[in-house]
Amino acid sequence: MSDRLAVAKTYKLYLGGKFPRSESGRTYQVRDSRGTFLANAAQASRKDVRDAVVAARKAFGGWSGATAYNRGQVLYRVAELLEGRREQFIAEVAASEGGQAKRAQAVVDAAIDRWVWYAGWTDKIATVLGAANPVAGPYFSFSVPEPTGVVGICAPQSSSLLGLVSVLAPVIASGNTAVLLTSQDRPLPAITLSEVLATSDVPGGVVNILTGRTAELAPWLAAHADVNALDLTGAPKDTIADLEEAAAGTVKRVLAVRGNEPDWTKQPDVSRLRRFLETKTVWHPMGV
């Protein structure tokens, strides 16, 4: 143990590729699993949500228009950088979630592997979900999956890194952009992840990360007319009905998880990718 006094990190929001404080100036205390003070996190406001949606919308054209191959490389790059910060994440996950160090190691390794898994999906999902439609007529018809747009995500409350990656990666892998509300009480791995995202090749605005009170912020996200879809995986159970109701205002696609938080260590399937994709069917006559 060194005598040197460590330099503590200021945890801020990640918004449009930058790290601002909350426009409200609010912060809240984050404590570890035993209740020891860890840091002051920014407590985002509805205006931060608003700004995040603007940033996400702005980034959507470029990110959804990037080639799938390029998005795959960018996601893989995230895994690479995460690997380089493995020890830091193990420490933060352990602090946030408690438990054995071995468990934190396994969680971080799984999170890195998850990025790799989704990185590989970017240029395959259209093959798997798309189709050439054998229509009864002189037409060439095909269907392709396309990203839904801006997705609002309530990240899981318990699994601060693996759960976070498991909900975020499928959203952006297919070309959506995201406004993500972190686990309220365990936000630090998410903020550190945003530092990884900022230094990887993920364009600013593709992922926007807000820390704060989920119950306060989620309704603004759910009702925002420029948000196309919601992932309510980490939304407090007693707010889901209200959030779904608000989402109906602009016919948002909603993914809500009933019951307990899923076991994120299980190998995922493509259902989370599918949930935030639209199918576009194109027709053209065939003639001379």
Next chain:
Amino acid sequence: MNWEYAPAPESRAIANLKPNYQMFVDGQFVDGGGEPLKSINPATEEVLAEVATANAEDVDRAVKAARRAYDKVWGKMPGAERAKYIFRIARMIAERSRELAVLESLDNGKPIKESRDSDVPIAAAHFFYHAGWADKLDYAGYGPDPKPLGVAGQVIPWNFPLLMAAWKLAPALACGNTVVLKPAETTPLTALVLAEIIRDADLPPGVVNILPGAGDVGATLTTHPGIDKVAFTGSTEVGKLIQRSLAGTGRKLTLELGGKAANIVFDDAPLDQAVEGIVNGIFFNQGHVCCAGSRLLVQESVADEVLEKLRHRVSTLRVGDPLDKNTDVGAINSAEQLAKIRELSASGEEEGAERWTSPCPLPDKGFFFAPTVFSQVSQSMRIAREEIFGPVLSVLTFRTPDEAVAKANNTPYGLSAGIWTDKGSRILWMANKMRAGVVWANTFNRFDPTAPFGGYQESGFGREGGRAGLEAYLDV
């Protein structure tokens, strides 16, 4: 030379119209507890038949019957067996196609040539296509042995009464669900003939239940606790109500809602076929089409030429008796819809758009509206933003592809889009930029059971048709 086509009406007798129609519950035709409704012929305003409607107890009974049928028979029946039942339905629709076509035109007001050549054959095709999936769901890409959801509550609109019933029933049944379906208040008749076909095809009682009624029956059905899945096609307004009412229930929902599609014509387009596509896009089925090409975006350099050709072509459209084989545009489905079309058209004039109406003669009786084209329309006008759901086209212009994209996507809807150009790379670029679930390039209003259909944004979510359409009825 003045060549008048003599009337060539299809005989009304072919419809086998009955004075009374009953609901179809648990394999039986029964009276309902609701106030019977009178279905009228929108072309003559005459009452066609009295139709039983459901009340809340009837809905409950039908849902229970569907649950029993799901638990005891349909849900565990081998897919190959389900397939054979559905194939039977496809065949029997084809056998009774002429009757169904005439009945559809009587009840809905659409021209017989459309019900005969489009609605009924595509309805049969949907059953035929989905029947084949029933024993092949393992190959649909949703993992091994995907399970049905259970009981589906389905509510359909009045614009394609039989076809929408087919779009809803066929995939639900193929995936192993049982169904309670509510046809639209103004067009219940063909769905009840379909119920006869389903009975004659020996489907086990309760697998399909059909309950006529108004919106209240739909609301009771979609919020019934015994339902596992809700599918709705209709207005965005009602779609939002349903989505709200299901909030927090965890029930799977698919919505196919309104649209305000742009039909985009570039200066290098095959103009004569583009004009055909524009006409088909907005005047097909009196414009009562959610994916209608109701906003024509035409490149300024050819705008005058296109408008001139369009007016000439539209003035050849024959409006009148839906049963006449030469009728191109039939009757507006209801007095209420006609009033809405008139009100929005009036707003177009008030807001400064230039109105042109086809000089075609209109019948004295019935709900008719002459094909109308508004030019000098801007995005801010109501006729460019609101779904008119009638034979009214709004014409806007653009100068560059980027401007066309911006205007086309400038709507909360996102159901369909049309692109007309002879340049292949531009077609693909435009198709990619359209925020819409269906993009027709150098064609419009094509439908096929193998091709997924459905919207972006406020046009709804979920797809109908193709492999993608199965997701709506599987627990995946």
Next chain:
Amino acid sequence: MAVDTTTGSSTGLPPELHDATRDETSLRRFLHGLPGVDQVGVEQRAAGLATRSIKKASKLWAIDTAISMVDLTTLEGADTAGKVKSLCAKAKRPDPERPDVPQVAAVCVYPDMVATAAEALRGTGINIASVATAFPSGRSSLRIKIADTEFAIEQGATEVDMVIDRGAFLSGRYGQVFDEIRTIKQACGDTHLKVILETGELATYDNVRRASWLALLAGGDFIKTSTGKVSPAATLPVTHVMLQAVHDWHAQTGQLRGVKPAGGIRATKDAIRYLVAVHEVAGEQWLTPDLFRFGASSLLNDLLMQRRTQLDGHYSGPDYVTVD
């Protein structure tokens, strides 16, 4: 291509069309600048219009109109004076028992049969159409083509049905095709000129549209689908494209030009479908023998049989119409 030194006003064409014929490059640019034709779209439109149901009085009117539009044709190596004379007799009185049946528009024969036909039709008002310009292939020298045309007119032809040089058209020598039509038109003088495009050899609707405009620009009074010697001959969608061309020509120039589908139209039902297309694609004013013709032979008898069926209320049979 010969340089056109006439002014816009002398051709009576609007400047943009006059400019199109200024030189080979302008002509090519103009023809390639015409909007494309989408095959699926035009065929769908033709099939859609073909479902029109024409009954009762409107059918009878259509049958009589169709009879009056027939260019009764014999173009066989085996043609003789006897064959031509009997054809002319048929042209004058299509249904001998029914004097109210209209005469056909014209009799169409090879140039060496024109004199025979002219003699047989004298004073009837029925036109004598002659194919010319090395029909049907058009594979001869311009000198021969001019001579062929002049011979037909000397013999008494009132209408000339020329063929275009499809080889030149397909290889992009539009100026050559244009000059040839114009030269023949000059040779025709006041004689009515129909320009046969032989659409079955042009292969695409884009080519049909270009050839139609080329023929109209060069002064053809009619554009005609086919020689009848190449399959496919006339089809509904091809005729749609040509009707659209004369409609558009009229819209731009105010001039009325005609269309003649020829070959393969044998049944009344088909003829009525063509008339519906004339009515709805070109417009009502084209429903006259001055602007629409059928190049046909066996069609006439089917029209006569159907006419009897309409009037008699029962089906007729082939033994009740004359075979000529």
